[in-house]
Amino acid sequence: MSRHVVTFTVNGVAQRVEVEARSTLADTLRESCGLTGTHLGCEHGVCGACTVLVNDIPTRACLMFAVQADGAAIRTVEGLAAPDGTLNALQQAFQDHHGLQCGFCTPGFLMLSTWLLERDEVLSEATLREALASNICRCTGYQGIVEAVRSAARKAGRWAE
Amino acid sequence: MNWVGRRLRRFEDPALLRGEGRFTADVAVGARAVRFLRSPVANGRITALRPPEDMPPGSLFVSAAELGAIGTIRPMLYRFAYRAVEQPILPADRVHFVGQAVAAIVAPSAAMAEDLLEAVTFDIGSETALVAMDDALHPGAPAVHAVAPGNVAVEGVMESPEAAAAFASAPHVVEIALRSRRQNASPMEGRGGCAQYDRATGRVRLTASVQMPHMLRTGIAELLSMPEADLQVIAPDVGGGFGQKMALFPEYAVLVWLARRYRGDFAWIEDRNENLIASAHSRDQEHRLRGAFAADGTLLALEADILANVGAFSAYPTTCGVEPLMAFAEYPGPYKVPAYAARARGVLTHTCPMAPYRGVSRPVITFGLERLMDVAAKRIGIDPVAIRRMNLVDSFPHRSATGLTLDEASYIETLDDAAQHLDIPAFRERQKAARAQGRYLGLGLSVFNERTGYGTPAFAARGMGVVPGYEVVDIAMTPNGEVELRIGASPHGQGLRTALAQLVADRLGIAPESVRVIHGDTDRTPYGWGSFASRAMVISGGASQEAADKLAARLRAAAAKILQSSADDITLRDGEAVAGNGSSIALAALAKQVHQRSDLFDGFNLAESAHYDPPGTFSNACHAAIVEVDPETGHVRIERYLVVEDAGRIINPLIADGQVRGGVAQGIANALFEEIVIAEDGNILTGTLADYTLPSAMEIPEIEIHHRETISPFTLTGAKGLGEGGSIGAPAAIANAISDALSPFGVELFEIPATPPRIRAAIRAAEARA
Known part of the structure; x- marks a missing residue:
């Protein structure tokens, strides 16, 4: 080779x-x-x-x-985290909302969500779920992940209430 | 400060969120790669198996010939109708299912190993494969294994004396036939192991993605006739298991054999195709169920004929009895069943072996029993809530028809709560209005109980040769006052590091942050069984609580000595031992004295151990689904999903809700999406995640959870297990909702997953009948 x-x-x-x-x-x-x-x-x-x-x-x-x-x-x-290990806002939201269990799929969801939050677009429940459907989680039933990204989006002013 | 009951954020999370978790494949970087040659044929004789002619440096070929005389996997059930099938680590002569590992290639990288696999000379004389249970049970069918003529590996039969008479005289006898198709647990991290040889000690460290590290160590040591003390098994961060990772798979034995034989590091990380075709399957069952009902709907007798396709071998240690015998013993569920008759058979076929998957048989028996209730209610002309209410167990303890003791539960209360939250009369109005517009809404209920936290008696009753009942917890306080809790259980996503810390913190009057839960390492934890069967919180939790209480007694005795008081007079709170007169000492200072001042504390220490082996307890729940079915396409949309659950005392509601939601998601997948499809020749047609369709955030709705807490007198903590309940209740709720939605068409659904083609076929069949 x-x-x-x-x-x-x-x-x-x-x-x-x-x-x-x-x-x-x-x-x-x-x-x-x-x-x-x-x-x-x-x-x-x-x-x-x-x-x-x-x-x-x-x-x-x-x-x-x-x-x-x-x-x-x-x-x-x-x-994503600060050099001293402090979680960023998105990571912290995943912990707060129990958006992970075994943690294996988590890096992929975090990077996908990072992109979602950086785009110059306002998210809604429907657009968020559609985007998160790119990835698979076997543990959480997705609700914790949806809640985590929703909460981070809200704090970033990117959530359509 | 009370920590139990608080939604404490998990200690496990920060490392996982930073990508700093340590999974098996992370440990494997740098080890030589092992890939397995797998049989493309379901049944046949190996006629040629030779290594590639050109084996580059660093590569190896291992088949049965190289392994030589090592043991076989032969799990035991000590019961009359059990045929103990032997599974070779690598087969010398015959293959028994597509995907069976036949040989291993070792190379410096996985890619090179895969190149070499293609150059192996491998010929099989293919013979007819028995894939379907009907074919395997057909009189005169060839035997998958000579020890089991007729292809029944395990059978259970029971009949209460009153059953036949009840069926003969009952005003209503309702009979249904059910089919649950084969599933794969599909943890996001597949199986994998890395065996590392330590030349200094001659020991092997096997890091593996497993749920039962101690059992794996014992099993491999037996297979390889090696000293068990020379093997350390570590379950590091494990990316989900759901039962699939309980089994001793042959691949792990090959890794340890390689590490010892070649004194090096060897890793196998399976790919998704291997996981889908060759790990372990489940839920491939057919039931015929009959209920005898009185005129008012009272259940008089239940009869079940249970067939479970157990595949080609018997998984160690749970055996091929795990599905058929659980269905057999637990079919009556939460209902009063005065008379019961059942026959359960585990059927051998040339397919991937069956192993436990979240809920084991209970998603299927709940699907059966709850479909029976709805069909009977319709036949008798009563309401689905009413037929359940009149038949649910309402006084405790209740001795079931199969001899199980049902402890205090809230069967009727959870049903009533669900009915109230749903506002069923309002839904019926809405359903009627929707139908007038050509839209089909349906409501489905599912009431069930879940036997959890069961120790020795449940497994011993099955006759298991390995009885995974107890758990042991060792506790110690360091000289600096932190608590180390060493557990035999092996969590892999359930948050036990957090929940057990909460439990222990309350007993010792300390903060959960100062409790370190140590698990998943046979060198550092007492012998124990692992995390499965909704048992860890109950059994490891009970042992943790008892160990903490014993340590608390030691701390009080030590503090009494320093504070010149008596142990009874000492309270542990806020990190201090406080005497009745207000004098106090910080636990850290106390611990330091006990460890370092043997002149004062001669022969005294701060270490304790507890063993717990409870009889088992039943958690329960009522699930309800409202769905809309498009009769043109067969598509099902879940409009609302509701759970009213009762798992006794909840230690951490954040984690508990996560367990319920994750379970429901898998149950919905079971009901609507996931199916391992096997062709007639035994090849699997769903070998990728594009074919085996795990649901995404678009398919799984928000799940509404309501709690009740019936404290169990049968567990030390009052907690009942809840890991599996979500997946147990969902298939029945969804299937009942679909049947309700399609009742104008006369459709009754008895097969899961209810994929769009199946729903369309059911509608067409009903139209043809009409």
Whole structure:
């Protein structure tokens, strides 16, 4: 297998990795960058556990090759909290509203929701549920996740009352 | 300060939210990768199995030949009608289901291992596969295993003497046939393990995504004839289990064998396809159910004929009896059943083995019993609430037809609460108006009980060779005054680190933050069984409370010595031991003295242990669903979903509600969406999440929860288990609601999942009859 040098930033830090052409972005983040917060639930693009932001767009890291991310700015769950570990407002809302149980799907939901809250759009119950339907959670029945993002959106002034 | 009953935010969350949890695949980074060659054939003889000709450095091939003489998985039920099937770790001659692991390839990376898998020489002489229970039970059908001619691996039969007469003379006999299709528990993290060899000690550390680490350690040590003390099993952060991760899977034995044989680190992280086709399935059942009713609707007798497709092998330690025998023992549910007759059979087929999945058989028996109630009510001409009310158990303790003791519960109260919240008369008006506009709304009820927190007696009654009844908790206070609570249970999303800390904090008068719950590590916890069967809060919780009380007694005795008082005079509160006269000492200072001043506290310590093995208790609930069905497409929309539940004392309502909602979501999936579809040749047609459709936030509605708290006298904490109830109640509520919605068409629904094609077929069949 030929190897390729790929450079990108992850959470603002420059990374230079050598990968096979077939290496996915998810495996590269986990194995070459040591960022195991991005989880693999299905490796075929359905569950969304591996969702990261690539140039601010939510992306299934299992469906993207690392070489396709050359030059990109990538954000992962590890970049959300403050350096001292303090949770950001969205993460705190997930804890407050019991938006996680086993925590395996959580990084994907956090990155998807980060994107939702950064868009210049007001969310409603319907648009929120439709967007969250990109990802699968097996533990919560979604209500805690919906409540968490709703609460964070409210605080950010992005909720249609 | 009372911590029990508070919606305390979970201690587990911050690390998980920062992406800093440690799951098995995270530990596996850097280990050599193991991938399994899996059988593409359901039944056949292996005629050739050879490694790739070109094996690069660092790669290995392992089949039965390489494993040599190691044990087989052969779980036992000590009962007359049980055939103990043996499962080889890797088969030497025959395959028994599609997906069965046949050989392992080790390579420096998973991708390289998968490349090598394709170069393995592997031929099987394919033979006819028995996939459906009908085929396996057909007279003269070949035996899946020679030890079980007729393909019945386990059978239970009972009949109360009055049953036959009751059916013969009853004014109404209602008979229904039910089908529950096969499901996969589908935790978001699949199975996986990483076995690491420690050359300094010769021990192996197996980190694995499992629910029963101690059991796994015992089972693997037996299989490999190795000293159990040389194996450490760690269940780190585990991404859901729901029962599937209770079983001892052959893959874990291969990992430990590799680590010992090659003195290195080996990891297998399954992919989603492996999980869907080759882990463990459940709920593949067929029931025939008859109820004898008096003219007024009183249930006189119940008869059940239960078939459970248990697949090709028997899962260790729960055995293939877990589904059929649970249905057999618990079918009467929360109802007064004066006479009961039942036959339950576990049927062997050439399919993936059955293992427990949240609720085990109870989602299916509740579906059966609650459909029976609705059908009978319609036949007799009474209201669905009325027929339930008159038949629900209303005095306690109640001895069931199968000999179970039902403790105090709120069967009628939860039903009445639900009916009141729903305002059924108003709904009937709305339903009528909608029908006039060609819209079909329906309301479905589901009343059930859930046997939880059961210790030894329940498992022993089944004759289980491994009886996973008790739990042990060790407690100790550090010299700095923190409490370490070591538990044998193994939570994986249930928030036990938080809930047990709340429980212990109250007993010791300290803050929950100073309690560390240590779990999921056989080196650091006492022998115990794990988290399953809605038992951890009841059994580990009870043991934790007792251990904390014993530690509290020690703290009071120590404080009495320092404060020159008597132990009876000491109260523990706000982190201090306080004497009646107001003098006090901080627990941290006290603990330091006990540990460091052996001149004062000779032979005294702050460590205790408690063992708890309760008889079991029944939690209960009434679920109700209002749905709208589109008869043109068969699509079901859930308009409202309501739960009135009673799990005794609630330790942490935030966590409890989460358990209920998550369970209901899986129950809704069971009712409407999820099905493992197997072709006639035994191949699975639903091998991706695009085909096996887990519901999303669009399909699962907001779930409204109301509580009652009937404190159990049968548990130390008064708590009853509630982990499984959500998934138990939902299929029946949804199926009853759909049948109610489609009653103008004469449709009665008896098969789940009620997918749009099934609903359309039911409507067409009803129209053809009309």
